[in-house]
Amino acid sequence: MKKYIIFGASQGLGDAFVKGLPTAGDHVWIVSRRRPDSLDLQDGVHRSWIQADLAEQHVAKKIVASLQEEMLDVLIYNVGIWEKSGFEDEYNFDHDDxxxxxxxxxxxxxxxxxxxxxxxxxxxxxEAGKVILIGSSAGLDHTNNSQVSFVASKFGLRGITNALREHVRKDGITVTCINPGELAADIPYEDGPDKAINEYNGTRIPVQDMISLVKCVISLSRAACVKEINVPAITDTNA
Known part of the structure; x- marks a missing residue:
């Protein structure tokens, strides 16, 4: 039995993690602003919702109060907001508030x-704690993205990963950063990868691929540490 906490898990990739990672008997704490539909699943997984807005200054205290002394095996931090009109043709950094x-x-x-x-x-x-941070290929070098704040934050996430790994090395906790390219996150996990591939003609990564990667990292023994995984779409020549 594993115990997970998954941030940003009410929709998209986070929702896929909640549905695709745990098995019967596992416990998952879901951190999100909105109530996740996955709470209604009847698959033998115990899911608990922690309603939290990560923009609030003292949200960490609220989350800890909900967990209290519970053990955690896996922490997945899947959070990322970006600029208004970010990744759109009309985006202009000059206009960012x-x-x-x-x-x-x-x-x-x-x-x-x-x-x-x-x-x-x-x-x-x-016995083998794991922290997995979901970054972005936009945070890698030479990916030609002009969203200054988002890119800076995802580049910084890689720095957080590296420093945190050193801090918890003595505790046997591994820290991994996964940097995906554009995801077909609007296609629900339960609809399967083929729908995502057909919908976007293979230009966006199905969330099921991310589930497979994270499952691999989680399954490794405590002797192994995966530092970073970069996963661009095969058609993305900028990543």
Missing amino acids: PVDIANIIHVNMTSTITCIQALLPNLRKS
């Missing part, structure tokens, strides 16, 4: 640090 910039950095980086820091005591109770 400083308040929006600060919020992107706070949600994508500051909350990542404070929430993981708060949950380290729970992870240390596991």
Whole structure:
């Protein structure tokens, strides 16, 4: 039996993690602003919802209060907001509001640090704790993205991963950053990968591929540590 906490898990990739990773008998805490539909599943997995807005300053305390002394085996931080009109043809960094910039950095980086820091005591109770951060190929070098704040935050996530790994090495906790390219996250997990591939003609990655990667990382023994995985779409020549 494994115990998970998954951030950003009410829809898209996070929802896929909640549905595709655990097996009967596992316990999953779901952190999200909106109530996830996965709570209604009857598949032998115990799912608990922690309603939380990661833009709030003291959200980590609320999450820890919900978990209390529970052990955690796997923490998956799948959070990422971006600029208004980001990744659209009309996007222009000149027009970004400083308040929006600060919020992107706070949600994508500051909350990542404070929430993981708060949950380290729970992870240390596991025999082989694992932290998995979901970055983006936009945070890699030379990927030709102009969304300054989002790119900076995802590049910074890689730095968080590297430093955190050193901090918890003595505890036997591994820390991995996975950097996917564009995902077919709007295609529900239960609809299968073929629908995602056909819908986008293979230009977006099915969420099932991400499930397979994370399952592999989780299944490794405590002797192994996967540092970083880059997963662009095969058609993406910029990543």
